[in-house]
Amino acid sequence: MQIATRLFVRNVWLQAVVMALASVALTEILWAPAPVTYHALEWAPYDTWMRLRSQPAPDSHLLLVIRDQASEQQFGAGMWDRSLPARLITGLHDAGAAAIGVDIPLDLPSPPNLGGAVSDALLTEAVTSAGTVSYPAFSTAPGEQETAPSAVPPRSFTPGRSAIQPVLDPDRIARRAGLFHGTGTDELPALGFSLAATFWQVPFDQVERRTGQVRVQNARWPGGATGSLTMPLDRRGRLLLNFAGQQRPAAFHTITVLELSRLLDRKDNEALSTLANGNVVFLLTQPRTQPERTLPSGDDASDMLTQAHLLHTLLTQDWIRELSPMQRLLLTIALCLSVAWMVLRWPDWRGLLLGTGSLLLYLAIGLVSLTKAHWVLPFVMPVTAALTVLVATSLLGQIVATRRLALLEQDMLQVQQNLVAVREALIYRETVVESLEEDLESARAGMSHSASREAESTKFAAELQLKIADAQAQEEATRQRMDELERQLQSMRAATIASAPLGNAEQELLRRECGPLGIITRNAAMLTMFRDLKKGARTTVTVLITGEPGTGKELFARAVHRLSPRAPKPFIAVNMAAISPELFESELFGHVRGSFTGALTDRKGYFELAHHGTIFLDEIGDLRLDHQSKLLRVLQDRTFYRVGATTPTTVDVRIVAATNKDLQRGVSEGWFREDLYFRLKGLVLHLPPLRDRPDDIPPLAESCVRDAAKHPAHTNIRLSEEAMTTLQQQVWKGNVRELLQCLEQAIALSDGPIITTADLRLSRQPSPTVAATGAIPLLPDPAGDVAVLGRLRQHRFDMQATAKSLGWDRSTVTQRLKGLCFQALVESGRDQTKAASALAGDPSLLRTVELKLMDYYGHLLDTITPFTTAEEALLDCKRRFKNLPERHFKSVETLVRQHFG
Numbered sequence: 054m055q056i057a058t059r060l061f062v063r064n065v066w067l068q069a070v071v072m073a074l075a076s077v078a079l080t081e082i083l084w085a086p087a088p089v090t091y092h093a094l095e096w097a098p099y100d101t102w103m104r105l106r107s108q109p110a111p112d113s114h115l116l117l118v119i120r121d122q123a124s125e126q127q128f129g130a131g132m133w134d135r136s137l138p139a140r141l142i143t144g145l146h147d148a149g150a151a152a153i154g155v156d157i158p159l160d161l162p163s164p165p166n167l168g169g170a171v172s173d174a175l176l177t178e179a180v181t182s183a184g185t186v187s188y189p190a191f192s193t194a195p196g197e198q199e200t201a202p203s204a205v206p207p208r209s210f211t212p213g214r215s216a217i218q219p220v221l222d223p224d225r226i227a228r229r230a231g232l233f234h235g236t237g238t239d240e241l242p243a244l245g246f247s248l249a250a251t252f253w254q255v256p257f258d259q260v261e262r263r264t265g266q267v268r269v270q271n272a273r274w275p276g277g278a279t280g281s282l283t284m285p286l287d288r289r290g291r292l293l294l295n296f297a298g299q300q301r302p303a304a305f306h307t308i309t310v311l312e313l314s315r316l317l318d319r320k321d322n323e324a325l326s327t328l329a330n331g332n333v334v335f336l337l338t339q340p341r342t343q344p345e346r347t348l349p350s351g352d353d354a355s356d357m358l359t360q361a362h363l364l365h366t367l368l369t370q371d372w373i374r375e376l377s378p379m380q381r382l383l384l385t386i387a388l389c390l391s392v393a394w395m396v397l398r399w400p401d402w403r404g405l406l407l408g409t410g411s412l413l414l415y416l417a418i419g420l421v422s423l424t425k426a427h428w429v430l431p432f433v434m435p436v437t438a439a440l441t442v443l444v445a446t447s448l449l450g451q452i453v454a455t456r457r458l459a460l461l462e463q464d465m466l467q468v469q470q471n472l473v474a475v476r477e478a479l480i481y482r483e484t485v486v487e488s489l490e491e492d493l494e495s496a497r498a499g500m501s502h503s504a505s506r507e508a509e510s511t512k513f514a515a516e517l518q519l520k521i522a523d524a525q526a527q528e529e530a531t532r533q534r535m536d537e538l539e540r541q542l543q544s545m546r547a548a549t550i551a552s553a554p555l556g557n558a559e560q561e562l563l564r565r566e567c568g569p570l571g572i573i574t575r576n577a578a579m580l581t582m583f584r585d586l587k588k589g590a591r592t593t594v595t596v597l598i599t600g601e602p603g604t605g606k607e608l609f610a611r612a613v614h615r616l617s618p619r620a621p622k623p624f625i626a627v628n629m630a631a632i633s634p635e636l637f638e639s640e641l642f643g644h645v646r647g648s649f650t651g652a653l654t655d656r657k658g659y660f661e662l663a664h665h666g667t668i669f670l671d672e673i674g675d676l677r678l679d680h681q682s683k684l685l686r687v688l689q690d691r692t693f694y695r696v697g698a699t700t701p702t703t704v705d706v707r708i709v710a711a712t713n714k715d716l717q718r719g720v721s722e723g724w725f726r727e728d729l730y731f732r733l734k735g736l737v738l739h740l741p742p743l744r745d746r747p748d749d750i751p752p753l754a755e756s757c758v759r760d761a762a763k764h765p766a767h768t769n770i771r772l773s774e775e776a777m778t779t780l781q782q783q784v785w786k787g788n789v790r791e792l793l794q795c796l797e798q799a800i801a802l803s804d805g806p807i808i809t810t811a812d813l814r815l816s817r818q819p820s821p822t823v824a825a826t827g828a829i830p831l832l833p834d835p836a837g838d839v840a841v842l843g844r845l846r847q848h849r850f851d852m853q854a855t856a857k858s859l860g861w862d863r864s865t866v867t868q869r870l871k872g873l874c875f876q877a878l879v880e881s882g883r884d885q886t887k888a889a890s891a892l893a894g895d896p897s898l899l900r901t902v903e904l905k906l907m908d909y910y911g912h913l914l915d916t917i918t919p920f921t922t923a924e925e926a927l928l929d930c931k932r933r934f935k936n937l938p939e940r941h942f943k944s945v946e947t948l949v950r951q952h953f954g
């Protein structure tokens with residue numbers, strides 16, 4: 054479960070997939086109870102397009118013979134005697150009609166008053182002798198009896214009995230027609246399809262039926278060309294209709310029954326041939342009866358008319374295609390996936406914008422594909438699922454961010470624990486190496502004293518050397534592991550710093566707003582000040598920024614300008630302390646030509662250069678009193694005289710001033726004019742020094758290192774955790790400027806990708822920890838032991854790093870620490886914890902020092918235990934600890950005597 058959560062929290066793609074699938078499933082469930090609304094909305098674009106598109110020309114091979122008022126006046130208003138259609142069919146057949154469709158169900162007999170069996174016989178004879186007539190089979194089952202293309206081998210059809218029922222969608226609109234209806238021996242072709250096949254002269258055994266399509270081989274077109282064609286059907290064998298015109302009979306070529314009858318009466322063979330020869334003729338002779346179907350245009354139509362639209366679609370071969378359910382589902386998932394990914398990838402307003410943009414793009418593609426390529430893309434499901442995913446993913450983004458942070462902290466803790474364990478292992482390995490080296494030294498010393506056992510001693514020394522090499526390799530491996538863990542921890546820290554939002558939402562927002570202005574801070578007081586700055590910037594109020602050097606006064610002054618409506622106009626920064634007194638007026642207010650020697654041309658002063666913009670009067674507290682009065686005038690009414698000018702100049706400038714002096718004190722001590730002070734004191738921002746906001750050190754340092762990493766020379770450069778701690782402990786008198794300079798130097802000097810404490814070169818300014826704890830009363834410092842201890846603490850008792858920073862070899866540092874440990878043990882009455890804590894200074898280093906101390910003392914005890922007297926033991930210790938500074942050997946002596954005493 055834990056693993057799955059971690060995987061989910063860390064993998065944006067996984068989150069996107071889960072969100073997309075969940076949203077699609079949810080949307081399916083939500084729409085399930087409302088199929089009618091769903092269908093109406095889903096097909097709204099298609100229906101609208103069918104209604105509004107420019108009307109395609111009717112197919113020239115399709116003629117509708119319709120029953121109008123004049124025909125009814127002539128032949129009666131109700132059902133007609135079937136001898137009339139019999140006559141029309143024979144006439145049309147004789148005129149060369151390729152196929153004829155009639156709307157009379159021949160299965161049902163005529164009523165006796167309309168000719169009865171005689172009329173039926175006449176019509177049957179006409180139909181049979183024409184051989185190309187299709188008519189509706191009488192069926193009691195209305196509606197949707199279409200069948201999916203089955204595995205039943207294709208049957209042979211002849212024109213004749215056909216089905217005319219359209220397919221109704223759940224919203225009762227007829228948008229499709231099946232090509233076949235019924236099953237098995239009851240199966241009939243749709244009348245429109247039957248007529249098309251007759252028109253193409255396709256024997257029905259040439260019709261191949263497959264899932265999703267019907268293919269017709271050897272179709273013959275007017276003019277003699279032959280070929281095959283494939284009709285795209287849906288899974289249930291239905292063809293989406295491409296309706297002709299306004300979906301009324303008038304959309305086709307038409308002639309009335311009366312007109313046709315008259316042509317036949319007149320035996321106008323030429324006119325008849327023009328109308329019928331080679332064409333399909335639809336005879337609509339029946340009075341309007343129910344049921345009438347609703348078409349996408351909203352018009353009602355008889356089933357025969359719907360068949361005419363099917364025939365029109367087949368003859369024009371202008372198919373409208375739709376996706377299979379699986380394709381629709383995949384498309385919906387793909388859209389949701391892209392929306393979810395964008396929202397998760399950019400968890401701010403950009404994600405929402407891009408997500409919404411993708412949705413709108415999809416809708417646009419859907420409309421273009423329908424109207425230009427005649428593909429119907431799904432609409433309701435993708436839109437609702439994408440909207441669901443947009444909202445749900447935004448919420449998930451927030452939850453995941455919090456969870457990710459919690460996991461990161463958990464991981465960090467784990468890595469920290471590993472680091473502690475590896476550090477301890479390193480200390481152990483260092484000690485092993487050191488002890489072996491001492492043993493080797495001692496063995497070598499022993500060799501010179503007893504020449505008789507020289508061979509044995511040499512062998513022992515060689516063995517020791519091998520052991521040392523092995524121990525050193527292990528130490529190196531442990532050190533590498535530690536470096537790796539430190540790097541890992543470092544990157545986690547960076548991630549936490551970068552991603553951890555501030556607890557307070559308003560402050561978090563302010564923190565983000567600071568970023569683009571170059572201001573990096575997480576400090577609550579600074580952020581509150583930035584909020585005031587933002588408000589003040591919109592007005593023209595004079596802003597006075599105070600604070601120690603390097604706290605960011607100029608940065609804030611620039612922010613005032615950039616957040617004000619004057620942002621596009623100039624920002625002129627003037628260092629008041631740097632202007633020479635003689636040129637003060639000329640620099641600030643400008644001069645006219647010839648006003649003094651060297652004034653060769655007219656020149657604008659800073660105030661004029663800042664016209665409509667902002668003038669930043671830096672170091673205003675350093676202004677001389679006489680200059681203060683000159684400045685006061687311009688601050689009062691924005692008017693001044695150029696040097697040598699007789700007319701005043703007026704400017705429109707926003708004034709921002711800064712100083713690191715206490716102007717209030719200046720007023721009371723008389724070196725700053727009170728009236729000028731009050732003039733400047735519009736909005737006062739006092740920037741706290743860095744020591745009062747240590748929480749700003751990590752983000753400032755991170756940002757500086759991140760900027761450096763953009764440079765190819767420093768790719769992947771990082772700050773070690775230890776270096777970061779050192780930075781936080783440092784007193785930064787020069788505030789942010791000094792911190793940044795220190796880091797820039799460290800970046801330039803660092804040898805590898807990790808900036809270490811040593812790279813910071815902070816030795817001249819020891820950390821408060823060292824400074825505060827450096828004076829260990831037990832250790833007089835004639836030989837610099839305090840300084841060495843300070844350096845050891847600075848490098849967290851890492852011998853190698855300390856030695857490197859001091860420019861010594863490691864064993865010298867080891868001997869110093871060993872001596873210090875023995876001395877501390879003596880002073881603490883052999884209380885190891887007390888001694889270790891006196892040396893560690895910082896509680897976080899206690900464990901490391903304790904381990905070292907225990908090892909050193911243990912080794913001493915191991916050395917002396919085999920002896921029976923202190924003198925004998927000391928003799929051996931002299932040899933074994935010969936590199937220990939003499940002053941520390943005294944402590945060894947004391948410890949040995951205490952042991953035997």
Ligand SMILES: Nc1ncnc2c1ncn2[C@@H]1O[C@H](COP(=O)(O)OP(=O)(O)OP(=O)(O)O)[C@@H](O)[C@H]1O
Pocket residue numbers: 571572573574600601602603604605606607608609713753789790793
């Ligand atoms: N909050 C901050 N975020 C990022 N950079 C900062 C911040 N504060 C100061 N700096 C940087 O520190 C340096 C000094 O800042 P700035 O010149 O604004 O300080 P100042 O108070 O005007 O100094 P001085 O009083 O010496 O003129 C600049 O490089 C500035 O970009």
